[in-house]
Amino acid sequence: MQKLYAVLGDPIAHSMSPVMHNDLFGAYGIHAHYHPLLVKKETLQEAVTGLKAIGISGFNVTVPHKERIIPFLDYVDPLAAAIGAVNTVVNIEGKLQGYNTDGTGYVAGLQTVLSDFKDRRTLVIGAGGAARGIYFALAAAGVQQMDLCNRTAEKAELIKNECPYEVETNVYSKDMAEKVLSQYGLIIQTTPIGMSSAATDMPLSLQHLDSKTFVSDIIYNPLYSPFLLAAKNMGAEVQNGLPMFVYQGALAFELWTGIKPDTNRMKKLVLSHLGG
Template sequence: MKKLFGVIGDPISHSMSPAMHNDLFQAYGIDAHYQPFHVKKENLGDAIRGFRAIGLSGFNVTVPHKEAIIPLLDELDPMANAIGAVNTVVNHNGRLKGFNTDGSGYVKGLLEEISTLKDKKVLIVGAGGAARAIYFTMAKEGPPVLDICNRTVSKADLIMKDCPYTVPTRAFDIQEAEGNIEAYDLIVQTTPIGMLPDIQKSPLSIHNLKSGTFVSDIIYNPLETQLLREARKKGAGTQNGLDMFVHQGALAFENWTGIAPDIKRMRDKVLKQLGGLLC
């Protein structure tokens, strides 16, 4: 019997997960299908009950459900529990277990570009589920500075308070971070601002960005956000969210199937799908 997997979010039409995972199922001879599900906040509980009823084998979770889904699950992986956000769910004989592969997937992709965090003063933009996962994972790597800026500073404070790893850190609002942007070697943008269809938006001004800074945006659709475009023009190194997307997807696929998939195949598939969307 064909197994069913999926991804839930709002919006969800931008997701490349179906193309990537369905290609992997075909490549590894797995009788399964991966389906996107557009689920609004007020319908999340109904959606999860429906998934249980039809025996969905597993699914990914994207904005805005990564934190809200936790009370609806039966069990959490220790890292997902510490982070307080879930992006992957596995159905173990009717019990739904939540995992978080965002942080580890992000850092794996980042270190392919910059090799180490030990000498980087880092600013994380945003304080949602993805930011929390990335902050915890990066804190474990021991950068000399790991600050957070967010419109609501209290949310950034909570991430710092809950992190199990000690690292020099401060929380700012967006305006204060903009005024001190030249102090950082690495800027990590974790909000959905700049994602299709609102590609002209940027989460913060980088007018004072120093040349040589590395700017990473976890958005992958479009492949170059307004923030990355501005950073590139200022002489910064840039990275979009494709590497994070592929690596976290590979970890999710392994949780579902026990197979560590071909990263290059995954990357090539997503790039092919996104080829006409590069801005």
């Protein structure tokens, strides 16, 4: 019988996960199919119950469900529990087990282009599930100075205080972060701002950006968000969310199947579908 996999989110039409994972299933001879599922916040519990009832083999979780899904799972990996967010679920003998591959996937993608990231003062914009995963993974990798910028200071303070790794962190408002932007060697944008191809909004102004700063945005569709385009136009080196997307997907695929997939194949496939 064909195995079923999925990705839960809202919005979900932009996701390249079905393209990527269905190609991998074919490449490795696995009889399975991966579906995108639009799930509203108010129906998340019912959706998870239904997926468990039909015996889904595994699924990914994206915005806005990464934190909300935890109470509906049977087991949560300690790292995912510490982060407070799950992006990958595996069904083991009827028990739904949650993991977080966002942060480790981000670091894997970043170190392919930035070998000295551990030594750079870093600013993480946002305080949602992806931000927590990235912050924890970078702290675990040895980043010593990493500040947080979020419109709700309390959420950023929770990330700072709950991280099990030692890291020097300031929590800034948008206005404060904009004033000290030139101090950073690495800036990471983790919010959904700019996800729409028609979007023009940016999470903060880059007026004081140093052109030597490496600027990263976890959005991959569109390939260049307004934030990345602005940074690129100011001379900064940039990276979109495609490497993070590919590596977190590869880690999820390995959790589901035990197979380490070809990440170059995955990247080329997604790029071809995005017109890059």
